[in-house]
Amino acid sequence: MIRIVVGTLVDSAEEALVCPIRSDLAPMSAAARDVIARAGPTVAERLEGLGQLPVGGAFLTPGGDLEAAFLIHVVTASEDEPETPHSVKRALRNGLRRAAEWDLTSLALPPLGMGAGHMEPEDDARAMLEILFEHLAEERPPLDLTVVVDSEYGREMFDRLVAALSRERLPPLD
Numbered sequence: 001m002i003r004i005v006v007g008t009l010v011d012s013a014e015e016a017l018v019c020p021i022r023s024d025l026a027p028m029s030a031a032a033r034d035v036i037a038r039a040g041p042t043v044a045e046r047l048e049g050l051g052q053l054p055v056g057g058a059f060l061t062p063g064g065d066l067e068a069a070f071l072i073h074v075v076t077a078s079e080d081e082p083e084t085p086h087s088v089k090r091a092l093r094n095g096l097r098r099a100a101e102w103d104l105t106s107l108a109l110p111p112l113g114m115g116a117g118h119m120e121p122e123d124d125a126r127a128m129l130e131i132l133f134e135h136l137a138e139e140r141p142p143l144d145l146t147v148v149v150d151s152e153y154g155r156e157m158f159d160r161l162v163a164a165l166s167r168e169r170l171p172p173l174d
Contacts, residue, residue: 002132002145004158009110009148010034016070016102016142017063018095018109020088023053023078031110031148039064039071047073055081056090060098068108072098076112085127088113092128096135099142106144111154122157129161133169 009017009031019035020028025047027033036043043064053059057075064071074091077083092112099107113124132145149155 001143002129002136002147002162004147004149004155004162006150006152006155007148008034008150009108010038010066012108012146012148013067014106014108014144014146015068015104016060016072016099016107017066017068018092018107018112019071019073020076020091020110020112021053021073023055023057023075023081025050025053025073028076028083029110031150035066035071039066043071052078055087056094058091058094058098060102070102070104072107074112083113085113085124088124089127089131092131093135096131096142100140104142106146107142108146108148110148111158122161125158126161126165129158129165133165137169 017035019032021032022028027036043061046061053075055075055078059073061071063069072095074095076088076091111125112128114121136143147158149158
């Protein structure tokens with residue numbers, strides 16, 4: 001199930017949160033910055049020890065001081081390689097694989113790839129949701145996915161796209 005909620009990622013109560021970062025571990029959004037800050041020093045120390053990571057990669061850490069038990073950090077860009085729809089899709093797929101490997105039941109994530117200079121927000125949202133629908137079709141955990149948006153506009157756009165993608169995937173009626 002894909003659910004869209006208006007709120008803040010840092011306050012989400014799902015088992016794991018997706019946190020978009022650069023290859024040098026810098027947060028890619030205000031939501032990611034807030035999550036890393038609230039997770040606390042244990043998570044910060046673990047991140048500091050990792051060094052550079054490849055774009056498209058994903059790794060799991062404990063949630064630290066967050067309500068979520070785990071953080072799944074997805075690497076969507078580097079200093080030399082800007083965030084692109086392809087890098088976001090690759091990172092999200094790998095993040096979902098990490099969640100499945102750990103048999104996580106629920107996952108919350110912010111809209112990914114919607115920074116300045118990108119495609120239209122609706123195109124980015126559709127691309128992200130297509131990856132989530134593909135994941136659900138595989139019937140591997142997590143099957144409870146929540147996209148946390150920061151406005152009613154975002155909720156309406158994502159709800160509309162979820163409905164459209166659901167209709168596209170329904171078997172035709174005879």
